[in-house]
Amino acid sequence: MTSFLLALALAPAADAATTAAAFVRSKEWVVRRGEKREEEFIGDVRYESAGSKLTADWALYQHASKQWKARGSILVVRRLEDGTVLEARGEKATFAEDGRGGVLEPAPGGRVRFKRSPPDGSDPDLGEGDRLTWTDTEQAVLSGAARVSGPRTDGWADTATWSRATGAITLGGGRPVLRKKEGEWSLAIKADDVAATETPRRIQAKGKVRGWLQFKDEEKLKRLAR
Numbered sequence: 001m002t003s004f005l006l007a008l009a010l011a012p013a014a015d016a017a018t019t020a021a022a023f024v025r026s027k028e029w030v031v032r033r034g035e036k037r038e039e040e041f042i043g044d045v046r047y048e049s050a051g052s053k054l055t056a057d058w059a060l061y062q063h064a065s066k067q068w069k070a071r072g073s074i075l076v077v078r079r080l081e082d083g084t085v086l087e088a089r090g091e092k093a094t095f096a097e098d099g100r101g102g103v104l105e106p107a108p109g110g111r112v113r114f115k116r117s118p119p120d121g122s123d124p125d126l127g128e129g130d131r132l133t134w135t136d137t138e139q140a141v142l143s144g145a146a147r148v149s150g151p152r153t154d155g156w157a158d159t160a161t162w163s164r165a166t167g168a169i170t171l172g173g174g175r176p177v178l179r180k181k182e183g184e185w186s187l188a189i190k191a192d193d194v195a196a197t198e199t200p201r202r203i204q205a206k207g208k209v210r211g212w213l214q215f216k217d218e219e220k221l222k223r224l225a226r
Contacts, residue, residue, distance in 0.1 A: 023048045026059070037063040045070065053077045056093070066097045074104065080164065083119025086140070088112065088132055104132040114142055116162065125150035125169075127160055138164045146171075153196050153203075154179045168197040178203065187213040 027043030039061045047054040047068075057072025076088045088104055090112045095102025106112045114127035130144025139161065142148070146160040148169055158173025171178060171194045178194045180187045180203060192207025205211075 024059070024061075035064075039063075051079050054093075061097070068095050068097060069093070076104065085117040087115040087117070088140075090132065100135060102134050106130065112142065114140070114162075123151040125152075127162075129160065152180065152182050154181070155194070155196075157194070166197050168195055170195040178205070185213060185215045187211060 024041055024045070024047050026041035026045040028041070030040040030042070032038050032040070041059040041061075043057065045054075045056045045059045047056075047059065047070075054070065054074065054076050056070040056074045059068060059070040061068050070093045071091060074088075074090050074093050076086075076093070078086045080086070090104040091107035091110065092105045093102060104112055111128045111130065112132045114129075114132060115124050116127075117124040125148060127142050127146065127148040129142035129146040132140060132142055134140045141162075142160045143158065146157050148155045148160050148171075153169070155169065155171050155176060155178045157171035157176030159171070161170045161172070162168070163170070172192075175190055175192065176194045177188065177190045178196060180196075187203070189203075189205050189209055189211030191205035191209040194203070194205045196203050
């Protein structure tokens, strides 16, 4: 998406722009030429590019910096190669046109919402925080009183970092708390840093770890302890 190729003429009801990598539609479309060339999309904005979709009330593309800005009821959806679907909701966003770097923020007094839906159709993992940032499609960070919850674990921390490579959620800052709810055993721990991974399934805590561990089958625990 090095530049926009205007594929459709301006229409009274809807305007659109396309490139080899992206498609954008909105109710109004304003093109400003010159040294600071930019394109403004107003009303019911819909952006699609390389597996990502964004809807918003308003968006602006700046050609010189190759940066997007968007605001108003933002919903970002991205489907990964393994079928995992990521969703984020907020009020204001800034991101690079190649997707490598961006920020999503809430409306004043609100929260950014994040959801990860596994490809097997099981219940999703949810998250919320004051700010969502990403540097590429491999990692996303919720910051500001971050909370994550799901069928397997719940967690609270200053930051929650999700890694695509391992499926890990790492909690850091403010003595994070993690609670494991499923499986043969459950636990709740508080530490300086806590990480829960899917491959392999493991929970790791570092720094002044405190908490409890409970096995559902106490007889099995006794056998393992012999």
